[in-house]
Amino acid sequence: MKKTVVINVVGLSNRHIGEHTPRIAAFQKEGQNRVIKPVLPAVTCTTQSTYLTGKSPQEHGIVANGWYFKDECEVKFWRQSNKLVEASKIWDELKAMDPDFSCANLFWWYNMYSTADYSVTPRPNYLADGRKIPDCYSFPAGLRDELQAQFGDFPLFKFWGPRTSIESSQWIADAAIYTDKKYNPTLSLVYLPHMDYNLQRYGVEDARVHKDLQEIDAVVGQLLDHFEGSRIILLSEYGITPVSRPVHLNRELRKANLLGIRVERGLELLDPGASKAFAVADHQWAHIYLNDEACREQVREILQSTPGVEKIWEGEQRNEVGMNHARSGDFVVMADQDSWFTYYFWEDDRKAPDYARMVDIHKKPGYDPVEMFTDPNDPLVTAKVIKKLIAKKLGFRTVMNVIPLKAELVGGSHGRMPEDEKDFPVFLSNMPEVDTPKQVEATEVYDLIKQHVIKE
Numbered sequence: 001m002k003k004t005v006v007i008n009v010v011g012l013s014n015r016h017i018g019e020h021t022p023r024i025a026a027f028q029k030e031g032q033n034r035v036i037k038p039v040l041p042a043v044t045c046t047t048q049s050t051y052l053t054g055k056s057p058q059e060h061g062i063v064a065n066g067w068y069f070k071d072e073c074e075v076k077f078w079r080q081s082n083k084l085v086e087a088s089k090i091w092d093e094l095k096a097m098d099p100d101f102s103c104a105n106l107f108w109w110y111n112m113y114s115t116a117d118y119s120v121t122p123r124p125n126y127l128a129d130g131r132k133i134p135d136c137y138s139f140p141a142g143l144r145d146e147l148q149a150q151f152g153d154f155p156l157f158k159f160w161g162p163r164t165s166i167e168s169s170q171w172i173a174d175a176a177i178y179t180d181k182k183y184n185p186t187l188s189l190v191y192l193p194h195m196d197y198n199l200q201r202y203g204v205e206d207a208r209v210h211k212d213l214q215e216i217d218a219v220v221g222q223l224l225d226h227f228e229g230s231r232i233i234l235l236s237e238y239g240i241t242p243v244s245r246p247v248h249l250n251r252e253l254r255k256a257n258l259l260g261i262r263v264e265r266g267l268e269l270l271d272p273g274a275s276k277a278f279a280v281a282d283h284q285w286a287h288i289y290l291n292d293e294a295c296r297e298q299v300r301e302i303l304q305s306t307p308g309v310e311k312i313w314e315g316e317q318r319n320e321v322g323m324n325h326a327r328s329g330d331f332v333v334m335a336d337q338d339s340w341f342t343y344y345f346w347e348d349d350r351k352a353p354d355y356a357r358m359v360d361i362h363k364k365p366g367y368d369p370v371e372m373f374t375d376p377n378d379p380l381v382t383a384k385v386i387k388k389l390i391a392k393k394l395g396f397r398t399v400m401n402v403i404p405l406k407a408e409l410v411g412g413s414h415g416r417m418p419e420d421e422k423d424f425p426v427f428l429s430n431m432p433e434v435d436t437p438k439q440v441e442a443t444e445v446y447d448l449i450k451q452h453v454i455k456e
Contacts, residue, residue, distance in 0.1 A: 073273030241414065289330060
C-alpha cells in the first residue's frame with residue numbers, strides 16, 4: 001500500500017485558486033484535477049461521512065451537522081462519537097485488505113471512539129464552575145499531551161467564534177506532521193478549516209479573504225513539503241457562495257402556533273418535544289420535523305409560501321436527495337442561492353435565550369454563523385471582550401454574551417447545489433491523470449482515495 005495524505009481545505013473551490021494561492025495553484029497542475037458534485041446537504045459532517053464511507057446520507061445516517069434525536073426529544077449538533085456513522089469507513093476496508101495498514105485522522109469529524117488507529121479532535125474541558133477550557137481528545141490518549149506540550153494548548157477559540165484565525169489550521173497541520181513522524185500511518189486525513197470563516201463572514205468577493213487564502217496556502221505548502229514523495233490529495237467539502245437573506249423558518253412556524261415555547265426567567269426556549277412542528281436549520285438546508293401528523297398540509301403550505309425556500313422534499317421524495325432516513329425531517333428544504341436558514345425562534349430580541357448571544361454550538365437548536373461576529377454597533381465590544389477574558393483567566397465565572405442577533409451580517413453560506421461549477425468543491429492529486437470524468441460524485445471520493453492507497 002502507498003502512503004497517502006488527504007488534506008481537506010474547507011471552502012476551497014476553483015474560484016479561489018490563483019494568484020493568492022501559489023502553492024495550491026502549482027499543485028493543481030501536477031496530476032488529477034477534478035471537481036466534486038456536492039452531496040446534499042453540502043455541510044461538514046454529511047460530506048465527510050460521504051467521502052469516508054462512499055455512501056449517501058440515507059445510508060450512513062449523517063443527515064446534517066445535527067438533527068432531532070427523537071428518542072430524547074432534543075436537537076443536538078456537533079456530536080463526536082464515530083458510532084453515529086452507520087456505515088463502514090475507508091480505513092476499515094483497507095485494514096481488512098492489509099493488516100499492516102494504519103490511519104491517522106486529524107480533525108475530520110466523528111473522531112471519537114473510532115476504529116482509526118490514531119485520532120485527534122477538539123474536546124474542551126467543561127469545568128464545574130461553568131468555564132470552558134481549550135483542549136483536545138486523542139487516541140492514543142498520550143498523543144494529546146505530547147501535541148499540547150509541543151505546540152501549546154489546542155487554540156479552540158481560534159477554531160470557532162469571533163476570534164477565529166489561521167492559528168487553528170496551523171496547529172492541526174503541525175499536529176499532523178508530528179503524528180506522521182511518530183507513527184508513519186499509511187493514510188493521513190487532515191482538516192484545515194481556515195477558509196470557512198471569512199468566506200461566511202464577508203462573502204467570496206471581499207478583499208479581506210485574500211489574506212486568508214495566502215495564509216492557508218502557506219500551511220498547505222508546509223504539508224506538501226513534509227509529505228513530498230507520498231501520494232497527496234487536496235480536496236474540499238463545499239464551495240461557499242454569497243448570501244444576503246436570512247430565512248427564519250421557526251418564526252414562520254411560530255406564527256401558525258406550531259412551535260412549543262418554554263419561558264424560563266423571562267427568556268424563551270424552543271421546546272421541540274412539545275412542538276407540533278419545528279425546523280432544524282443548517283446553513284442552506286433544514287429539516288422540518290412533525291410531532292403532529294395532522295399539521296402536515298399546513299406546514300407544507302407555510303414552507304411553499306416562505307420567501308427564500310427553493311425546494312421541498314417530503315416522504316418518499318427524500319430519496320431523490322439521499323435523505324430518506326429516520327433521522328431526517330418529515331420535510332427537508334433547500335434555500336435559494338441568495339438565502340440561508342437561521343435557527344431563530346423568538347420574536348422579541350429581549351426574550352432571546354441567553355445562549356443566543358454566546359458561542360454555544362451544543363445548546364443552540366441549529367447552526368449559527370453569527371457566532372463569528374461581535375456586535376458592530378457596540379463601540380465598546382472589544383473592551384468588553386478583553387475584560388471578560390481577563391476575568392476568565394483569573395478564574396471568575398464569566399458569560400461571554402457578545403454575539404449579536406443580526407443574521408443579516410452573514411455574507412456567505414453553503415449547503416445547496418451551487419449554480420456555477422466554479423463553486424463546487426475540488427479534488428486535486430499528484431497522481432497521474434486518468435481517463436475519468438472531470439466531475440465526480442461525492443460518493444466516488446471514497447474509491448478515489450482507496451485507489452491512491454492501493455494502486456501501484
